Amino acid sequence: MIKKVFCPLDCFDSCAILAEVQDGRALKLSGSKDHPITQGFLCKKGYRLLDKVYSEERIKKPLLRVKNDFHEVDWNTALDLIAERIEEILKRYNSSAILYYSGDGYEGYLRNIERLFFDYLGGATYSEGSLCWGAGLLAQKADFGNSLCHSPFDLFNSNWIVLWGRNALWTNLHLYYLVLKAKKQGKKVMVIDIYKSPTFKIADIGIVIKPSSDSYLAYGAIKCIIENGKEDRNFIDNHSIGFEEVKKIAESLSYKEVEEKCGISKAVIEQVAQVFLQKPVSTFIGYGPQRYTNGVNTVRTIDYLVAISGNVGIKGGGANFAHRFTENLEPVFKDDKRAVKKRFYNRAKLGEYLKSLSDPPIEFVYISAGNPVSQCPDSDLVFRELQKRFVVNVDMFLTATSYASTLVLPAASFLEKEDIFIPNMWHDYIGISEKAIEKIGEAKSEVEIINELAKRLNLDFPIKSEKEWVDVVKQHLEKNLNIKLEGHFTRGCAIDVPWEDRVFLTKSKKFEFKNDILGVAVPCTDDSQKLLKNQLRLVTIHSDKTLHSQEFFERKKLAYINPLDAKRLNISDRDRILIYNGCGGFILNVCLSEKVGRGFIIVEEGFQNEKIETINSCLFGFTAEKDSQAAFNSNFVFVKKVAT
Known part of the structure; x- marks a missing residue:
């Protein structure tokens, strides 16, 4: 028997x-062969989902934590404890004394x-x-009015495909596959990143720049x-x-300032300009460029480049960051009229x-x-x-968060329930x-x-089955x-080419180089701190073996460092090192790599050790502009170096 389901991963x-x-x-x-995007294959994490479902490490019953030990309890006991505590809080305070974290x-x-x-609670x-x-979403909301992608297949109308900070091989495999097909048709590919990611292997032009310098480029x-007088005057004069x-x-x-900030030559800058002028050019912006305190500004400047070169609203063009095609729909599961006590916190x-x-x-x-x-900055403080x-x-498993929890409830897997999946990152199926x-x-x-x-809790709440709720959402x-x-x-x-009519969702109905709230984006970096002796920037990247903190394959805790930085710090390949700052510390092994530039260290996200310490112990809660996201x-x- 074949059952039709959807991948639950972010x-x-x-x-x-x-x-x-x-x-x-x-x-x-x-993978479904009928699905236009999936095309019959999954990534290696997708194929391992079954191992997760049938893992012996899955939580089978509710667990009550007493000190650092977990004890199984029945569901009635667990639910009664939760309901009783909520009732106590509502009597003593109000519903805003409850914090809801949905990852x-x-x-x-x-x-x-x-x-x-929680809305029904008040x-x-x-x-x-x-x-x-969040930084990229805010940027494109300021520039376009919303963040929308071209149809994934519109890249076949491009002359050039630009992957800017997007390691598609690891994070967007089906885009990578489409780019490979496009290359066979003669399309060219430019990859821009802060290190030579695995996606560089398909690049006709590969450019490595310094971290947070994207806006300068x-x-x-x-x-x-x-x-050179090549800006798209029609678009600029009439639609911006x-x-x-x-x-x-x-x-x-x-140009000298750009060269110094980015670590590239003037010839490379001119090369980038020439690529964007060979329109149509399809640009895919990754999440890496906006993981800095200047992240909103950075994405806006890339949008500017796409617009000025005449690649907005045309087939084969676009500044593709996210696809929020349901952004303006009223959510089904929200009732602001009831949520009179709601307030907000910043995840970062x-x-x-x-x-x-x-x-x-x-x-x-x-x-x-x-x-x-595991995932929030300053994870030691979060835990405490x-x-x-x-x-x-x-959750389905005991995680770092579970060890700070009172009750852990066993969650059903994606195979064990009905649901509806609404993508909002790249395609719209x-x-x-x-x-x-x-x-x-x-x-x-x-x-x-x-x-x-x-x-x-005797709430006047709509009690429905999964099937009934799926029907409501449908x-x-x-x-x-x-x-x-x-x-x-x-x-x-049915939008293949966003903004083709040149009507934008901004206040002015035009593309806004200058926004009422954010003003004009400028060339800048996040150099608010002066690099001290023996300090390196810490860059955390997505892994091909995990999805955030969900581990699918065993991996080594490695820190990738440029050999010249290692030599300066008296560190050798495979040495055991402590990385630390005023926030916390974490121990890893060194892997020397020429693919990593000077002045920073690369570590895959989601690492956790047996002491429930995580790599995010070293990350302060810095945010991008307007507190839009974690920097x-x-x-x-x-x-x-530490002793082995």
């Missing part, structure tokens, strides 16, 4: 999966029922800001285009505002908010589909502050995911847990998107 590709089921057990997962460890839409539940303390893409190319200020900034910028500063929020203080934390101790409170953690197998152990879905809690999407959701998947919108890569560490 990923650009949002793959359609066929689960082969026999005698109630899933035997094999494969991106599971992408099914029905998980949002948790938000609706509104909790909810998250705002982002850990991974973008402005350098803009300067070159303007000097604020260009003259950008022009003045570009004209005042020297979770530990600080837990420590400082008052009137009322945070007494109860509900964590679902997330591992904030969570331990002081009543914390509910819904909405998916309906069937229930493929029965739940393992005593696992429950988000819908089941919330239904039980709502009953115990009807909502069909009505508002004017589509018919049938079968395994359906395209959510992970604006952190610096000292490095020293």
Whole structure:
């Protein structure tokens, strides 16, 4: 028997999966050949999802933590404890004394029922800001009015494909596959990054720049285009505002400054300009360039380059960052009229908010589909502050966060429940995911847990099954998107080329080089700190073996360092080192690599040791502009060799 499901991971590709089921057990997962994006294959993490489902390490029953030991309890006991604590908090304070943390460890839409539940309580303390893409979203909202991607297949209309800070081989495999097909048709590829990522292997032009210097490169190319009179005057004059200020900034910028900031030559700057002028050029912006304190500014300058070179609103063009085609739809699982006590915290500063929020203080934390101790900055502080409170953690496995939790509830896997998946990162194929197998152990879905809690608290809450909620969401999407959701998947919108009509969703209805709130983006870096002796910038990157803190393959805790930096620090290949700063420290082994530039160290994200220490122990809660997201890569560490 074949069951049609969807990959639950937080990923650009949002793959359609066929689960082969026999005698109630899933035997094999494969990519749907019918799905236009998946095209019959999955990434290596996708193929390992079955190992997760049937892992012996899965939590089978609710767990109550007493000191550092976990004890199994039945569901009634666990749910009663949660309901009793919520009732106590509502009597003593109000619902905003409850903090709700929903991560991106599971992408099914029905998980949002948790938000609706807390709205019915009166509104909790909810998250705002982002850990991974908020700066880019804010940037494109300022420039375009929303962040929208071209159809994935529109790149076949391009002359050049630019992957700017996007290691597609590891993070967007089906885009990588399409780029390979496009190359066979004669399309050219330029890759820009701060190190020679695995995606450089498909580059016709590969450019390595210094961390956080992207806006200088973008402005350098803009300067070159303007000097040669190649800017798209029709677009600029008729469909944009604020260009003259950008022009003045570009004209005042020297190539020497760009060369110094980026670590490249003038010839490379001119080469980038020439590529963008060979339109149509399809640009894919990754999340790396905006993981700094100047992240919003950085993405805006790349948008500027795309616009000035005439690549906005044309086939084969685009500044593709995210695809928020449902951005303006009313959410199904939200009731602001009931949430009169709601307030907000910033995810990048979770530990600080837990420590400082008052009137009322945070007494109860509900964590679902997330591992904030591993993923939030200043993870040691997050861990300490969570331990002081009543914390509910819904997960399939014991994580770093579980060890700071009071109760850990066993979550159902993506194969054990019905759901609907609405992608918003690259493509727009909405998916309906069937229930493929029965739940393992005593696992429950988000819908089941919330239904039980709502009953115990006597809330006037809409009690529905997963199937009923899927139908509600389907009807909502069909009505508002004017589509018919049938079968395994359906395209959510018919926009192949965003902004083709040159009508933008900004206040002016034009592309805004100058925005009322953010002003004009400028060439800058995040050099607010002066690099001290023995300090290196810490850059955390996504791994091909994990998805954030979800481990799919065993990996070594390695820190990649340029050999010249290692020599200066008296460090050799495979040495054991401590990286540390005023926030915390972490121990890894060194891997010397010429692919990494001078002055920074690269470490894959999500590392955790047996002491529940994580690599994020070394990351202060810095944020990009307007607190839009965590500025992970604006952190610096000292490095020293330690005994083996």
